[in-house]
Amino acid sequence: MAVYTEVSDEDLSAFLAGYDIGPLMSLKGIAEGVENTNYLLHTGAGYFILTLYEKRVAEGDLPFFLGLMEHLADRGVTCPLPVRNRAGQALGRLGGRPAAIVTFLEGMSVRRPEARHCGMLGEALGALHRAGSDFTLSRDNALSLAGWSSLYREAEPRADAVAPGLSATLAGELEYLARHWPTGLPAGVIHADLFPDNVFFLGGKLSGLIDFYFACRDFYAYDLAICLNAWCFEPDASFNVTKGMALIEGYRRARDLEPAEIEALPVLARGAALRFLLTRLVDWLDTRGGALVKKKDPMEYLKKLRFHQQASSARDYGLVG
Amino acid sequence: MAVYTEVSDEDLSAFLAGYDIGPLMSLKGIAEGVENTNYLLHTGAGYFILTLYEKRVAEGDLPFFLGLMEHLADRGVTCPLPVRNRAGQALGRLGGRPAAIVTFLEGMSVRRPEARHCGMLGEALGALHRAGSDFTLSRDNALSLAGWSSLYREAEPRADAVAPGLSATLAGELEYLARHWPTGLPAGVIHADLFPDNVFFLGGKLSGLIDFYFACRDFYAYDLAICLNAWCFEPDASFNVTKGMALIEGYRRARDLEPAEIEALPVLARGAALRFLLTRLVDWLDTRGGALVKKKDPMEYLKKLRFHQQASSARDYGLVG
Numbered sequence: 001m002a003v004y005t006e007v008s009d010e011d012l013s014a015f016l017a018g019y020d021i022g023p024l025m026s027l028k029g030i031a032e033g034v035e036n037t038n039y040l041l042h043t044g045a046g047y048f049i050l051t052l053y054e055k056r057v058a059e060g061d062l063p064f065f066l067g068l069m070e071h072l073a074d075r076g077v078t079c080p081l082p083v084r085n086r087a088g089q090a091l092g093r094l095g096g097r098p099a100a101i102v103t104f105l106e107g108m109s110v111r112r113p114e115a116r117h118c119g120m121l122g123e124a125l126g127a128l129h130r131a132g133s134d135f136t137l138s139r140d141n142a143l144s145l146a147g148w149s150s151l152y153r154e155a156e157p158r159a160d161a162v163a164p165g166l167s168a169t170l171a172g173e174l175e176y177l178a179r180h181w182p183t184g185l186p187a188g189v190i191h192a193d194l195f196p197d198n199v200f201f202l203g204g205k206l207s208g209l210i211d212f213y214f215a216c217r218d219f220y221a222y223d224l225a226i227c228l229n230a231w232c233f234e235p236d237a238s239f240n241v242t243k244g245m246a247l248i249e250g251y252r253r254a255r256d257l258e259p260a261e262i263e264a265l266p267v268l269a270r271g272a273a274l275r276f277l278l279t280r281l282v283d284w285l286d287t288r289g290g291a292l293v294k295k296k297d298p299m300e301y302l303k304k305l306r307f308h309q310q311a312s313s314a315r316d317y318g319l320v321g
Numbered sequence: 322m323a324v325y326t327e328v329s330d331e332d333l334s335a336f337l338a339g340y341d342i343g344p345l346m347s348l349k350g351i352a353e354g355v356e357n358t359n360y361l362l363h364t365g366a367g368y369f370i371l372t373l374y375e376k377r378v379a380e381g382d383l384p385f386f387l388g389l390m391e392h393l394a395d396r397g398v399t400c401p402l403p404v405r406n407r408a409g410q411a412l413g414r415l416g417g418r419p420a421a422i423v424t425f426l427e428g429m430s431v432r433r434p435e436a437r438h439c440g441m442l443g444e445a446l447g448a449l450h451r452a453g454s455d456f457t458l459s460r461d462n463a464l465s466l467a468g469w470s471s472l473y474r475e476a477e478p479r480a481d482a483v484a485p486g487l488s489a490t491l492a493g494e495l496e497y498l499a500r501h502w503p504t505g506l507p508a509g510v511i512h513a514d515l516f517p518d519n520v521f522f523l524g525g526k527l528s529g530l531i532d533f534y535f536a537c538r539d540f541y542a543y544d545l546a547i548c549l550n551a552w553c554f555e556p557d558a559s560f561n562v563t564k565g566m567a568l569i570e571g572y573r574r575a576r577d578l579e580p581a582e583i584e585a586l587p588v589l590a591r592g593a594a595l596r597f598l599l600t601r602l603v604d605w606l607d608t609r610g611g612a613l614v615k616k617k618d619p620m621e622y623l624k625k626l627r628f629h630q631q632a633s634s635a636r637d638y639g640l641v642g
Contacts, residue, residue: 008432009522025427025523028361031350040349040361042427106346106363111329201330202346 005037005052007095015094018085019101021045035213037097040104047104049080052097057213059098064139065212066090066100068132068189073103075131077124078208080105105208107200115246118231120206121199122250125191125227128209129220129255132189141192141216143275145181149174151278158285163299170278173305177271182219182264190223191215195230221261224251225268228317229276229304237303245318265314273308277301326358326373328416336415339406340422342366356534358418361425368425370401373418378534380419385460386533387411387421389453389510394424396452398445399529401426426529428521436567439552441527442520443571446512446548449530450541450576453510462513462537464596466502469495472599479606484620491599494626498592503540503585511544512536516551542582545572546589549638550597550625558624566639586635594629598622 007027016024022044030049032038037052053062066082070090073081080102082090092099110117141147152170159167191198193214200208224247232243251257280298311317328348337345343365351370353359358373374383387403391411394402401423403411413420431438462468473491480488512519514535521529545568553564572578601619632638 006432009429010433012429023524024429026425026521027429028349029352030361031352040351104347108330108333108345108348111327112331200347203344 004054005095005097007039007050007052011095015092015099016043018087018092019043019083020086021048021083021101032210041101048083048101049104050094050099050101052095052099054097061139061213062091062098062100064137065215067137068135068215069102069212071135072128072131077128077131078105078206079212080208080210105200105210107202107207109197109200111196113196113231113243115240115243117196117199117201117206118227118243119246119250120201121194121227121231122224122247122252123254124199124206124209124250125194125223126251126254128191129188129223135189139216141190141218143192143214143279144218144271145178148177148271148274148278151282155278155281155285159281162281162284163302166281166302169302169305170274173270173274173309177267177274180267181271182260182267185219185221185261185264186258187217187219189215190218190220192218192223192226194223194227219261219264219268220255221257221264222268222272224248224257225265225272226275228265228269229272229301232317233304233307237300237307239307239317241316241318243318245320248314248317248319262314262319265317265319266308266311269311269317270305270308273301273305277305325375326416326418328360328371328373332416336413336420337364339408339413340404341407342369342404342422353531362422369404369422370425371415371420371422373416373420375418382460382534383412383419383421385458386536388458389456389536390423390533392456393449393452398449398452399426399527400533401529401531426521426531428523428528430518430521432517434517434552434564436561436564438517438520438522438527439548439564440567440571441522442515442548442552443545443568443573444575445520445527445530445571446515446544447572447575449512450509450544456510460537462511462539464513464535464600465539465592466499469498469592469595469599472603476599476602476606480602483602483605484623487602487623490623490626491595494591494595494630498588498595501588502592503581503588506540506542506582506585507579508538508540510536511539511541513539513544513547515544515548540582540585540589541576542578542585543589543593545569545578546586546593547596549586549590550593550622553638554625554628558621558628560628560638562637562639564639566641569635569638569640583635583640586638586640587629587632590632590638591626591629594622594626598626 013024025042028040030038030040035056036054039050041048041050069079070082072079083101084090090100152174156167198211227247228244232240234240277298280296284295284298334345346363349361351359351361356377357375360371362369362371390400391403393400404422405411411421473495477488519532548568549565553561555561598619601617605616605619
């Protein structure tokens, strides 16, 4: 949750004057997304999300993110569609920040996903990968191997205060992944943060995918591995193989997996677990005050990592056949 | 801003099944109100505010607050109307908290009110006092003289760390107010927290009053004194008498002031300033972590109090005639 930048009514009215979406009716700061300021905007033309991009999002990446949402929405992915102003621009400035208006998606995220949700999510993920395959812009994944090493160096001096031996575990895992990280897998645009918070369901169907601000170019199967981490573990950190099976089968209905992707799944799952373990650990150790965002427990991902370390093949995640 | 209690989709669906407002479409935590958890709720019947009452609101007071909003809305005050469920109840339970659904009001609060806003606000305040005059429930004002003394005792040991001499200033002011606080002024339901945040404007007109969770029985003119404090000072703590005049004249268009109320205005303004100075000071000194609410500077109200201490009559606030 986050409202970092407040918007005055005068500034907002001036900003909206550049758009063809009718007069301002109301604006409510909403608790969605942790990187940016989000408002629910009501105008004569309906409901929209107004996002002010905060410092954690690089301004140079915004054309990629907004262009991607437009590209995906055009190809039938139910994601927010950036609204262009009268000058044809999707990106403007408001309250001293880069700002954009996107369409509002109905639906609710589920707090306790069931296997049926995992199946729908998998299919939507495969469809997203297919729809993004001809997107012409690219963005490197800053949170892959090299990024993990930087995060490790940042967290290392105090990691053992969070859990004894954590520093050595992280160092060993980084070394393992550097040696075993796959190359040459099918790659393209991935969402890279498709947690249950970012997926809406309505009337028993998946109704929307949001928050594309980690999207980048990487292996498609790595995105699937992120979802295995985010959707298929129970609160006690046990892996629910029924959910894993539903997720993988759902994915394969939209985009089949190549043998090399299947083989790499355990190591990709390890990498995905390490990525969230490291970012959460750095946030956890960040003692700067005034955090409006509730910190997430890094230990959840240490437990997930331990599961992946003992997995021997994609069958351990529910792959059949 | 505040989202304290998260609501699961399952709990929410079960809760909504008791209402006649159609199926759930979406729910967004909103950054509105500091005492409670507020969500913007979209159902088949439209948009609503779903409020979960947190511990700072006494559960026993909720029938008063909800009954008051219903009473006022019935009499044409543009305030949220509580939605009753099929059992005829406006108050239910959700996520372990008392919860209510109220109608959504369009409009935007103004960050920098102008005299015209003060005039509209004054008229709406007078109309609110008239509309509430036949409301049958009552609630004492916990934040009047006796409440101020309790807050003072809580803040006193560390008050001078916030501003040198603050403790003595507060003690002297409390003593003055105890001796000069008026008795017998016209009284009834007051809003008691009608800050610019709680007043919406749309298309140049006042479109709504919200957040009735400090409402209580007290002198009507004390409510006006709260608004003089909240609406008529400039950011540099100077009093804008044009705004004061607009506020008072607007009020008198809806409900005229008796001579005793006019005479008491300076002392009521001192009490109102002390009330917000003390609650802000106690919040400021509260060092419990995890505050999701940005603390407000108590010193703003010390400056306002100093203005009121040198005011000699209601003319200093813009009263004419």
